[in-house]
Amino acid sequence: EAGVAQSPRYKIIEKRQSVAFWCNPISGHATLYWYQQILGQGPKLLIQFQNNGVVDDSQLPKDRFSAERLKGVDSTLKIQPAKLEDSAVYLCASSLDTGFSTDTQYFGPGTRLTVL
Amino acid sequence: GQQVMQIPQYQHVQEGEDFTTYCNSSTTLSNIQWYKQRPGGHPVFLIQLVKSGEVKKQKRLTFQFGEAKKNSSLHITATQTTDVGTYFCAGPNAGNMLTFGGGTRLMVKP
Numbered sequence: 075e076a077g078v079a080q081s082p083r084y085k086i087i088e089k090r091q092s093v094a095f096w097c098n099p100i101s102g103h104a105t106l107y108w109y110q111q112i113l114g115q116g117p118k119l120l121i122q123f124q125n126n127g128v129v130d131d132s133q134l135p136k137d138r139f140s141a142e143r144l145k146g147v148d149s150t151l152k153i154q155p156a157k158l159e160d161s162a163v164y165l166c167a168s169s170l171d172t173g174f175s176t177d178t179q180y181f182g183p184g185t186r187l188t189v190l
Numbered sequence: 191g192q193q194v195m196q197i198p199q200y201q202h203v204q205e206g207e208d209f210t211t212y213c214n215s216s217t218t219l220s221n222i223q224w225y226k227q228r229p230g231g232h233p234v235f236l237i238q239l240v241k242s243g244e245v246k247k248q249k250r251l252t253f254q255f256g257e258a259k260k261n262s263s264l265h266i267t268a269t270q271t272t273d274v275g276t277y278f279c280a281g282p283n284a285g286n287m288l289t290f291g292g293g294t295r296l297m298v299k300p
Contacts (some may be wrong), residue, residue, distance in 0.1 A: 078275055116194075116278050116290030117233060130287050165232060176240070179288070181232040 076100065078182030080166050086188045091152040095185045099147065099168030105129075107179060108141055109165040110150050118167055123149065153187075161189045192217045192283040201267035204299050207224040211294035213279035220282055222255055222262045227293070228275040236277075269298050 079098040087093050105124050109117035120139065121131040126146040134141065136138050138157070143149040153160055163184040169177035193216040203209050213222065221240045225233040237246055239255035239262060245276045252265045266273055276293040283289050 113294075116280075116293050118290070119287050122287060130285055132285070167233075176238065178235050178238070181234070184232050 078103050078166055078168055080164075080182040080183055080185055084186050084188075087156055087190065088190050089158055090150055090155040092152065093123060093156055093187060094153075095151045095164050095166075095187075097149045097166030097182060099149075099166070100170075100180055103168035103180075104146075105169045105171070105177065106143055106149050107166070107167040107169075108149070109164045109181075111165055111184070113162070115170065120151070156187075156189045158189050161187055163187070192281075192289050194281055194289050194291040196279060198294055199292065200295045200297070202297045203269050204292050205271060206268050209269050209273070209296055210279050211264050211277050211279075211296075213262040213264075213291050215260050215281050217284075218259050220259075220261075223280045223288070224253060224262075224264055225278045225280065225290075226275050227278065231275075233278060259282060266296075267291065269296070271298050271300050 081096050085093055094118050108120045110120055111117045120134045121141045122129040123143040126143050131144045139153055163186050165184045166182045167179040167181045171177050195214045198213050221238055221239045224236040226236055227233045237253050242259050243257045250267045254263045262279055264277055269294040276295045278293045279288050280288045280290045
């Protein structure tokens with residue numbers, strides 16, 4: 075079974091530029107998560123989708139971050155404009171069932187973003 | 191809001207020594223999950239505990255969930271170099287979204 079796919083794996087941009095990340099979850103997984111992991115910290119949930127609807131985006135900085143999952147499969151996360159403090163690894167995860175916390179989450183390899 | 195704390199932040203051990211990491215939540219949890227992240231890798235699910243006082247074992251790893259369902263621990267017996275990585279606990283917040291602890295980074299000297 076293929077895992078969660080993410081691209082690009084690495085991205086370097088200058089502050090105030092825009093960037094987009096792509097995620098393809100495990101086939102059949104209804105729930106998709108975007109996490110931000112700053113170096114030395116645990117993952118922080120940014121947004122959670124169930125199919126193409128948003129379940130929770132309370133920790134997403136909506137003035138600069140946006141995410142979508144139009145057809146309930148792939149998802150994109152965008153940052154516009156980027157700030158230095160956005161430097162982090164952006165992890166996508168998916169789970170099979172209802173989106174409840176008891177579902178096992180499978181993480182992708184992440185995109186490492188460096189903002190200069 | 192809910193906080194999930196882990197101690198220690200770092201641990202160096204000699205290969206063969208035991209290792210324990212502790213996880214504490216500011217709120218009672220319906221369940222707790224443990225993940226392992228190898229250096230340069232992504233978090234990989236290890237186990238989930240649901241019942242008060244629950245103890246589960248995976249080979250040399252022993253996971254416990256506290257009676258009050260606010261704390262948990264992971265104990266590794268006779269560490270090996272393959273155990274190197276950061277171990278995270280995670281519990282659901284009021285909105286049922288997972289909150290991760292800061293992790294404990296384990297380093298094993300051969």
